Amino acid sequence: MKAKRVLQPAAWAGMAAFLLGMQAAVAEPFMYVPLGGEGKIVVVDTAQDKIVDTIDGVPAVHGLAGTPDGRFLVAGSFDERESGSVAPEKPAGVTEEEHAAHHGDAPADSQKTGSVVSTVSIVQTTDGSIVRRIDVPGAVHHVAVGPSGRYAVVTHPNEGAISAIDLTSFAVVATVATGPLPNYSAFSPDGSQVYVSNAGNGTISAVGTSQWTVQWSAAAGASPEHVVLSKDGATLYVNNVDDGTVSVLSLKGRQIVKTIPVGSTLHGIDLSDDGKTLYVAVLDDEKVASVDLATGAVRSNALAPAPYHLAAVRGTGKLYVSSADDPKMWVVDQKSLSVLGEIPIGGKGHQMVQGAGS
Secondary structure, eight states, rough: OOOOOOOOOHHHHHHHHHHTTTOOOOOOSEEEEOTTTTOOOEETTTTTTTEEEEOOOOOEEEEEETTSSSEEEEEEEEEEETTOOOOOOOOOTTTTHHHTTSOOOOTTTTTTTTTTEEEEEETTTOOOOOEEEEEESSSOOEEOTTTTTSSSEEEETTTTTEEEEEEEEEEEEEEEEEESSSEEHHHHHHTEEEEEETTTTTTEEEETTTTTTEEEEEOOSSSSSEEEETTTSSEEEEEEEETTEEEEEETTTTEEEEEEEESEEEEEEOTTSSSEEEEEEETTTTTTEEEETTTTTTEEEOOOOOOEEEETTTTEEEEEEEEEESSEEEETTTTOEEEEEEEOOOOOOOEEEEEETT
């Protein structure tokens, strides 16, 4: 896959329909890894554990999520600029009117009243082209896309809020205050709610997607950040960075039913394909850990320096773990936690996303 950066008119005409659930195209087993300050996303072939392409033109890309059909990536930027200042370059194939419509002032209900904005890029996976750029109120840390592919949610830690983007109109439809330092989010399987970790006050907020309002909040641990949802949508696993634990949150009961000590300064978190094992990158202890969710038993293996973001590579029995200090990812065996290899990626890997069909 060689990125051409040019959107063909026919592709743009059909994009909204694709996003709403046309039959997914066959996808290669790719993992997309955003490199933050490097301003690019590297594309890793998970069968070969090697980079096969690079997507440029995505400044300060930390947050990344994919549409369910695998056709598009939603890339958030941590760069901020004053609202009304010069917008990023117009993507090819988009009219000036369409471009201007998505680069006005941020919504008035932003907690900073639209004083700063950042830009979310919509990337077409077939050729790496940027097909839309959408301004949102404040720097974006992490991104989630709902199960239908209609909505994307981005977190704004500096604003104490999330924004919801309608991917059929490419408009910001809501900006919702959830709490101080919202970090990560995950949609329920039916898309009716999105769960947001608020690192600043140790809570999880549930936001209803019909009216985009906070429906309830629950206590977690100290500085909850990354989260992962069980396949049945009943349980949310939350890593608490400051106390080194994982909270097991029952969404039906809206309360923590178990707290699992794992280590010092947690970061990436994910589940095995069968949902029975939880994997955690333990940054300060320089190890990767696995938790047997049936027994609570925790195993770990050394991984240095500074294991950071983590993703289970579906259907392979492997984990990808980036380093916060070195420009690489480790390939880790899920069962033994032993290192199978390393992938040089040229920067610090952030929120990884595996392509649909992988």
